[in-house]
Amino acid sequence: AQSVTQPDIHITVSEGASLELRCNYSYGATPYLFWYVQSPGQGLQLLLKYFSGDTLVQGIKGFEAEFKRSQSSFNLRKPSVHWSDAAEYFCAVGGEEGGTYKYIFGTGTRLKVLA
Amino acid sequence: NAGVTQTPKFRVLKTGQSMTLLCAQDMNHEYMYWYRQDPGMGLRLIHYSVGEGTTAKGEVPDGYNVSRLKKQNFLLGLESAAPSQTSVYFCASSPADTEAFFGQGTRLTVV
Numbered sequence: 001a002q003s004v005t006q007p008d009i010h011i012t013v014s015e016g017a018s019l020e021l022r023c024n025y026s027y028g029a030t031p032y033l034f035w036y037v038q039s040p041g042q043g044l045q046l047l048l049k050y051f052s053g054d055t056l057v058q059g060i061k062g063f064e065a066e067f068k069r070s071q072s073s074f075n076l077r078k079p080s081v082h083w084s085d086a087a088e089y090f091c092a093v094g095g096e097e098g099g100t101y102k103y104i105f106g107t108g109t110r111l112k113v114l115a
Numbered sequence: 116n117a118g119v120t121q122t123p124k125f126r127v128l129k130t131g132q133s134m135t136l137l138c139a140q141d142m143n144h145e146y147m148y149w150y151r152q153d154p155g156m157g158l159r160l161i162h163y164s165v166g167e168g169t170t171a172k173g174e175v176p177d178g179y180n181v182s183r184l185k186k187q188n189f190l191l192g193l194e195s196a197a198p199s200q201t202s203v204y205f206c207a208s209s210p211a212d213t214e215a216f217f218g219q220g221t222r223l224t225v226v
Binding site for chain 2: 009034036042044051100101104105106107
């Protein structure tokens with residue numbers, strides 16, 4: 001069965017510092033991988049996605065993620081965090097299970113940014 | 116483009132009351148999903164649909180029913196609300212093999 005693990009529940013960084021949010025997945029084949037961001041009281045917005053090809057993918061708002069098959073990881077990175085990046089971040093895996101396309105989400109990482 | 120629209124945005128129910136949450140999408144997507152979001156638990160799949168007239172159970176279906184009479188609409192019903200159903204509910208749609216598109220959520224409180 002598919003599963004997604006985000007080991008960090010909370011992360012605090014200073015504005016201007018670099019950021020890495022961890023995501024590990026379990027899936028039998030090559031999955032589709034996603035990172036979403038959720039600002040308070042809002043829905044989920046797609047940051048970036050990986051389907052195939054180049055393992056380093058670029059997203060919106062200056063975010064990037066790297067797919068590492070050997071480590072079953074899809075970590076999200078940003079070189080310099082802005083105060084507006086404070087939000088909750090969800091990693092997700094999409095793929096077929098039982099003949100149906102489904103998405104499985106991690107439990108999220110809440111990012112706090114210090115001025 | 117409206118994308119995925121959920122109504123209502125907020126609701127307070129008394130235990131035992133019923134209600135229906137409406138999700139509408141204008142992207143002609145085949146797949147639609149209902150999730151609930153609870154602190155520390157991420158998003159959990161309640162029910163989903165792979166096309167008009169179809170529904171299936173997800174991870175946490177108990178206490179909920181769904182219907183998809185029209186391709187663009189996916190309804191989530193609570194027949195007898197319980198405090199454990201206090202949550203934020205998200206609807207999503209997808210053409211499959213790509214990302215899911217989410218609504219803004221419905222915050223439901225059951226007292």
